[in-house]
Amino acid sequence: MELNEALRRTVGGHWRLLVLFLVLPMLVVATLELGDARTYVSKARVQASATLPTTDVQANAMLSRVRAVATSGSVLKEALKRSGVDDRSQAQVAAETHVARLGGSAVFHVKVTDPDPRTAEKLAGAVSEELVAFFNGSGNLLITQLTDRQQQLRQQRLRVAAEIPNAADPAESGRLTAQLGALDQQILDIQASLRAAEAAGLGDRTASLLSSASDAEQVQRVSPVRVILAGAAGLVAGLLLVMLLEILRPHVGGQSAFARELGGPVLGRLGRTDRRADPGAPPPVDAETVTTLRRAVARRGLQTLVVTGPAPDARLAALARELEARLAAAQGTSSRGTRPGARQAPAPGPAESDGGPVHAATGSGGLATAVRERTEPVNGRITRVAPASRTTSPRVRALHETDDVPDGARTGLVAVEPDLPPYAELRRVHNLLAATGWPLVGVLGDPDRHQRARSR
Incomplete structure (x- = not known):
């Protein structure tokens, strides 16, 4: 089967069904979005660190961390207290809080959506302020803990290393040597964690609020992206159905x-x-x-x-x-x-009629023809002339x-x-x-x- 024939069978033969599967999901999504209550969004801009991420991996890691902190329970609890909003739960605010990175920098947009414009502004301002406070204060708790743990492991290593020369037997010396190797590995792990935390912007205390929460704006009720995605999903489903129909009842x-x-x-x-x-x-x-x-x-x-x-x-x-x-x-x-005068080959056994003998002849393609001869004077002599043949349709x-x-x-x-x-x-x-x-x-x-x- 050629490609154009396959397209004619699937697309040309079922184009009405494909159009229905394309348009219907788009209409459903648009209708549902138009039927939703009006919502408003307020935005704030936060700089998580003065240190710019050097790779996409670092930038994505920083975005994941900021998003996790902005929707964490401790930050949202303090944000609800700071904003004075008591009719929203932490789960509701977390579902309506979105963080987006500005290019490949360490600057982030914090957006909070709410049916009430004043509530959206209060929550966006409180969440962004708590986010900066976490980065500059409690966000350094991890660095402090890692540093303290590293110091403890180094002191313990010194004690173990001092006990090795005084070991009573080779077995005790081997145990102390193994313990010393384990402590060295833990110290290396702590150092790797500290480097990762510093690359993620922890410990520099350079987070700042670049712009406070803006005036809430009404959210666009119909999202073109969602409508297009719904149409694409419906088209894929329609193509699968058409393929199934062609398998069951081919054309x-x-x-x-x-x-x-x-x-x-x-x-x-x-x-x-x-x-x-x-x-x-x-x-x-x-x-x-x-x-x-x-x-x-x-x-x-x-x-x-x-x-x-x-x-x-x-x-x-x-x-x-x-x-x-x-x-x-x-x-x-x-x-x-x-052409008049063209004779047909007569068959044996002519039959007589009033106007002259009639012969059965064969015309082009083998169809039976009826030929009636007639007499006409030609050059002073009476000659039989066969008129045009009549082929039976x-x-x-x-x-x-x-x-x-x-x-x-x-x-x-x-x-x-x-x-x-x-x-x-x-x-x-x-x-x-x-x-x-x-x-x-x-x-x-x-x-x-x-x-x-x-x-x-």
């Missing part, structure tokens, strides 16, 4: 693929009809399609054409009558255009109207198929060709989609 990727699977040509394409008109009205057939069909019939020497497809019986019958009339009209025009019937077609008649099949016929229709036509032995003349494209009233 053929157009009339060209349908004809290729059957080993025949595409004869043409019918015109589109008005759906509000009579369902039994024949679809428009252009002159090029009629010419192609007539040449195909003449090449195969067929006497009867049978049209079949997923369209209703009334539409197929109307199309058969239209094709028969157009083929007969085209055949008459072709006969009138034959084929009969065209719908599949359900083939009871009057004799079994010995040379019959061909024309499949009238929509743009994306189901694969079951391809199997049906293939089985029909195998069962009847009729040759496939070709495939006609039908732009109108129809479902038969009865099952095949």
Whole structure:
């Protein structure tokens, strides 16, 4: 299967479903956001450290630390006391507190969202002030603890190292040596933690409040990002559903693929009809399609054409009558255009009639013709001249109207198929060709989609 055929089957055949899955989630998200109560946001700007992060890893680590501190219980508890807000819980404030880094610097935006603009301003100011106080005060508690622990380990190491020369036996000396190695490893770990803390901005006491909480602004009620993400998620879900539908009920990727699977040509394409008109009205057939069909019939020497497809019986019958009339009209025009005086090869056993002998002859494509000779004076002598031959146009019937077609008649099949016929229709036509032995003349494209009233 070619890529364009796969796209036609999935996208072209189910575009309405894909549009529904794309638009519906976007409408739902937009409706929910419009239905939410109005909220306001207040922003404050905090510098966590005067030391700039040198790598993205350090910047991300600093952002994670500031975000964790800003939403911690101790900071929010003090912020609620400082702001005098007693009708909000710590969990509510933590859910509405957001921290964002300004580029790759150590400056952060602290945003607090609340339905009341005054409450949003109070909480944003209190949280940012408590955040600075933590960095410059209690935030250095970790540095102090690490330094004290390092000093204790060094003193303990000195005592153990002094006891090694006075060991009573080799076993005691080995135990003290192992203890000394463990103390050295702990000291190295403490030093690594101190370096990491200093890189994260701890211990420098340089945190500051760059700008206090601003006036609360109304939050945009419909977020374009969320709407777009909802549409993308819906589109992915629609594509998965379409793939599942194509697995359960596959289609053929157009009339060209349908004809290729059957080993025949595409004869043409019918015109589109008005759906509000009579369902039994024949679809428009252009002159090029009629010419192609007539040449195909003449090449195969067929006497009867049978049209079949997923369209209703009334539409197929109307199309058969239209094709028969157009083929007969085209055949008459072709006969009138034959050069006068052209003789046809007579068959044995002429039959006499009033105007002269009539011979059965064979025209182009093997179709039976009727040739009536007549006499005309040519150069002073009476000479028999055969007029233009009249080729018998084929009969065209719908599949359900083939009871009057004799079994010995040379019959061909024309499949009238929509743009994306189901694969079951391809199997049906293939089985029909195998069962009847009729040759496939070709495939006609039908732009109108129809479902038969009865099952095949």
